[in-house]
Amino acid sequence: MILIIIKQEVDCCNFWTFTAWCNSHLRKAGTQIENIEEDFRDGLKLMLLLEVISGERLAKPERGKMRVHKISNVNKALNFIASKGVKLVSIGAEEIVDGNAKMTLGMIWTIILRFAIQDISVEETSAKEGLLLWCQRKTAPYKNVNIQNFHISWKDGLGFCALIHRHRPELIDYGKLRKDDPMTNLNTAFDVAEKYLDIPKMLDAEDIVGTARPDEKAIMTYVSSFYHAFSGAQKAETAANRICKVLAVNQENEQLMEDYEKLASDLLEWIRRTIPWLENRVPENTMQAMQQKLEDFRDYRRLHKPPKVQEKCQLEINFNTLQTKLRLSNRPAFMPSEGKMVSDISNAWGSLEGAEKGYEEWLLNEIRRLERLDHLAEKFRQKAAIHEAWTNGKEEMLQRKDYETASLSDIKALLKKHEAFESDLAAHQDRVEQIAAIAQELNELEYYDSPSVNARCQQICDQWDSLGVLTQKRSEALQRTEKLLETIDQLYLEFAKRAAPFNNWMEGAMEDLQDTFIVHTIEEIQGLSTAHEQFKATLPEADKERQAILGIHNEIAKIVQTYHVNMAGTNPYTTINPQEINAKWDKVRQLVPQRDQALIEEHARQQNNERLRRQFANQANVIGPWIQTKMEEIGRISIEMHGTLEDQLTHLRQYEKSIVNYKPKIDQLEGDHQLIQEALIFDNKHTNYTMEHIRVGWEQLLTTIARTINEIENQILTRDAKGISQEQMNEFRASFNHFDRKRTGMMDAEDFRACLISMGYNMGEAEFARIMSIVDPNRLGLITFQAFIDFMSRETADTDTADQVMASFKVLAGDKNYILADELRRELPPDQAEYCIARMTPYTGPDAVPGALDYMSFSTALYGESDL
Numbered sequence: 001m002i003l004i005i006i007k008q009e010v011d012c013c014n015f016w017t018f019t020a021w022c023n024s025h026l027r028k029a030g031t032q033i034e035n036i037e038e039d040f041r042d043g044l045k046l047m048l049l050l051e052v053i054s055g056e057r058l059a060k061p062e063r064g065k066m067r068v069h070k071i072s073n074v075n076k077a078l079n080f081i082a083s084k085g086v087k088l089v090s091i092g093a094e095e096i097v098d099g100n101a102k103m104t105l106g107m108i109w110t111i112i113l114r115f116a117i118q119d120i121s122v123e124e125t126s127a128k129e130g131l132l133l134w135c136q137r138k139t140a141p142y143k144n145v146n147i148q149n150f151h152i153s154w155k156d157g158l159g160f161c162a163l164i165h166r167h168r169p170e171l172i173d174y175g176k177l178r179k180d181d182p183m184t185n186l187n188t189a190f191d192v193a194e195k196y197l198d199i200p201k202m203l204d205a206e207d208i209v210g211t212a213r214p215d216e217k218a219i220m221t222y223v224s225s226f227y228h229a230f231s232g233a234q235k236a237e238t239a240a241n242r243i244c245k246v247l248a249v250n251q252e253n254e255q256l257m258e259d260y261e262k263l264a265s266d267l268l269e270w271i272r273r274t275i276p277w278l279e280n281r282v283p284e285n286t287m288q289a290m291q292q293k294l295e296d297f298r299d300y301r302r303l304h305k306p307p308k309v310q311e312k313c314q315l316e317i318n319f320n321t322l323q324t325k326l327r328l329s330n331r332p333a334f335m336p337s338e339g340k341m342v343s344d345i346s347n348a349w350g351s352l353e354g355a356e357k358g359y360e361e362w363l364l365n366e367i368r369r370l371e372r373l374d375h376l377a378e379k380f381r382q383k384a385a386i387h388e389a390w391t392n393g394k395e396e397m398l399q400r401k402d403y404e405t406a407s408l409s410d411i412k413a414l415l416k417k418h419e420a421f422e423s424d425l426a427a428h429q430d431r432v433e434q435i436a437a438i439a440q441e442l443n444e445l446e447y448y449d450s451p452s453v454n455a456r457c458q459q460i461c462d463q464w465d466s467l468g469v470l471t472q473k474r475s476e477a478l479q480r481t482e483k484l485l486e487t488i489d490q491l492y493l494e495f496a497k498r499a500a501p502f503n504n505w506m507e508g509a510m511e512d513l514q515d516t517f518i519v520h521t522i523e524e525i526q527g528l529s530t531a532h533e534q535f536k537a538t539l540p541e542a543d544k545e546r547q548a549i550l551g552i553h554n555e556i557a558k559i560v561q562t563y564h565v566n567m568a569g570t571n572p573y574t575t576i577n578p579q580e581i582n583a584k585w586d587k588v589r590q591l592v593p594q595r596d597q598a599l600i601e602e603h604a605r606q607q608n609n610e611r612l613r614r615q616f617a618n619q620a621n622v623i624g625p626w627i628q629t630k631m632e633e634i635g636r637i638s639i640e641m642h643g644t645l646e647d648q649l650t651h652l653r654q655y656e657k658s659i660v661n662y663k664p665k666i667d668q669l670e671g672d673h674q675l676i677q678e679a680l681i682f683d684n685k686h687t688n689y690t691m692e693h694i695r696v697g698w699e700q701l702l703t704t705i706a707r708t709i710n711e712i713e714n715q716i717l718t719r720d721a722k723g724i725s726q727e728q729m730n731e732f733r734a735s736f737n738h739f740d741r742k743r744t745g746m747m748d749a750e751d752f753r754a755c756l757i758s759m760g761y762n763m764g765e766a767e768f769a770r771i772m773s774i775v776d777p778n779r780l781g782l783i784t785f786q787a788f789i790d791f792m793s794r795e796t797a798d799t800d801t802a803d804q805v806m807a808s809f810k811v812l813a814g815d816k817n818y819i820l821a822d823e824l825r826r827e828l829p830p831d832q833a834e835y836c837i838a839r840m841t842p843y844t845g846p847d848a849v850p851g852a853l854d855y856m857s858f859s860t861a862l863y864g865e866s867d868l
Helices: 008-012 015-029 044-054 067-083 093-097 101-117 127-139 158-167 182-196 205-210 216-229 231-279 287-328 342-391 394-398 408-427 429-444 450-482 490-514 522-537 539-563 578-639 645-660 663-678 691-722 726-739 749-758 765-775 785-794 802-812 821-827 830-839 855-862
Strands: 002-005 086-089 746-748 782-784
Touching: 015 044, 015 101, 015 216, 044 067, 044 101, 067 086, 067 093, 067 101, 086 101, 093 101, 101 127, 101 216, 127 158, 127 216, 158 182, 158 216, 182 205, 216 231, 231 287, 231 342, 231 802, 231 830, 287 342, 287 663, 287 691, 287 785, 342 394, 342 429, 342 450, 342 490, 342 691, 394 408, 394 450, 408 429, 408 450, 408 490, 429 450, 490 539, 490 578, 522 539, 522 578, 539 578, 578 663, 578 691, 645 691, 663 691, 691 726, 691 785, 726 749, 726 785, 746 749, 749 765, 765 785, 782 785, 802 821, 802 855, 821 830, 830 855
Parallel strands: 002 086
Antiparallel strands: 746 782
16 A cells, blocks of 8 residues: 655646656647646546546546535545545645645545556666666666666666667667756757657756756656556566576576586596506506606606595586585486496496506505516526536537546545535535526516526526536546546545535625625514624634635645655646635635625615504594594584584584694605505505595595585575575474484485474375385486585476566567567577577567567477476
């Protein structure tokens, strides 16, 4: 109801404006008034004015000339105004009959408000505010026009000209108007409105320009005439606004779909390019090359993969947001191109991580293999060199025919020497077997230089076989000759027999002392140190044996000197001499402290490795449980959230920030892990956490908090779009949590059925199956909270439908079954008009004309086949 109280300022209303307004309606009935104070006193023209502007018949007027007849007619008019919801205060029939100007003008202003202004409605605002908003919208594109009120905003006349030009641009050349010439502008607008729009002059240009603050009611009265004159255009604008709104939503959704497709394609392409690199298992021949591969892999983990993890997370968030917007705008769900579903991305990502894990394991195994190969190859070369040095000249010695011309003593000497050689040959059998075993292991480990190793090993084996055959032949020859020769030098023989094994022991000792070693733990190096100490404990006994052997040689020299034996000066039974024994003994004594130093250095290296293990374990044993705890806390937060959704979102973002602030500790652990790998440490007994566990847990933690925040954002979108109050949202959450008995953040089908029954749903199996197809389209048997909210708000949603859009197009088309491109370009913004023209099919109905477009099928297509 409109409450009208006449105040003193009504006396200042523009008589001419109200008179002109009344005459604009009375002339439809073939009459008019000259004096607004006098011509309404008998009530007859007042009743006629109300009949014209309302389109209704009033009670039959009194035709008498008496005061009582006039009061009766005016009361009939006032009663009719009151019946339209207007409560008149301080206005009586007597004041009108008596010609009270203030009351008469107040009554006319009341009629203008009720019948010309009250019904104006623009975007949920009405009356004065609606009229002002309409003026602002219509004049917004025009420069130098800023409508903020109904007085000074109209003084320069540009506002009136802009309204006319907006609806009838052919009537005014707006570009020639000047803001500094208000008289011309006002008179132009008033003349054009009277001549072409049938709007009489209600204002005087001189009064408006010469008044500091033009009369607001006069301006409103005159502007309302423009509004009603252009009401048909207003309907078209409303229809255009509805179409623009629908098209804007559709364009935004299409852009989101294109963005999703591009991001998915880029991510899948990166995965497709990366997996073959991770699956490449072609080994390198050198440790340096494999170390470079490991460093490249670290760069991939540290630099290349983290941005892709963020892209994958953002892709899932964009997909969920898009689906939510499509549901809220009553559009069909978005179905990505084949192979680009979120599940396809997840499967491809799983393949990537599987290949990544396998590649890392392969790298470490290859490094271990190459380390082992280098050790074995060096050991092979050392043993082969020692053996080849020993066999050098042995074949020539065994093939000599010196026994044919030797004396008996020489023969006996040659026989004893040969026996010593056979002993030496047997002692070297172990080394030959070791060389063959090492070569076999190198072949099994696929050593890159296996052909040269095999060739050298084969040469050693062939030579060894040849030595065996030659040794047997010479032995047989000497034994045949032994029957003829009986003299033998026992001392040389004893020297040879004792010197040979002692020499072999020294060679073995030198070989062991120079042997390279590889260990991975302190226990292993301690074992080597213990064995070395045991070896050093045997040195005194070995020195005694050396002294004894040298004593034999000294005794031989003494006998030769004593008995003047004609000797060549060398032992005929062996090539070993005291100088060689002393030289090798000195070499052994020299190698012992070198071995001590090597063991000490290795022990220090293993202690440093143990420190690195403990340093990594101390941090990993804290970070691993921390990540698990945060995952559990996020799970509880997503189920037991309190406060408004905005409070929950703020809390989650603060929680996310605290998690991100933990990143430096992860980076510090990565640094310790790199030190461990650079030290070639492959196991750690102090922790069950590996860097891979920490990385996967960290990535899952970041993804989980991002998904939880996205769910709350989608709930806010749903709440705002569906008009759900906070209390309703809390009730939905309480019901959901109550029936989420497993506390997983999702309800199974039976829990969901029980929840619906508790909320008053009475449904059979077919109805429940229909509801399940809505809330669980993927048929997983689980209902998320977001799906639950969508279902609860679906029935009451206030969304645009295909029928509404179709009706809007029909308004723009002037009730035709088709629409023309020019009509679209005139009523819609350029980009949206071209959007429609590009997608509308030609109209083929019986009333089709050239260029006709089918807006009906286009409206249906906007909402998918479900609206058909």
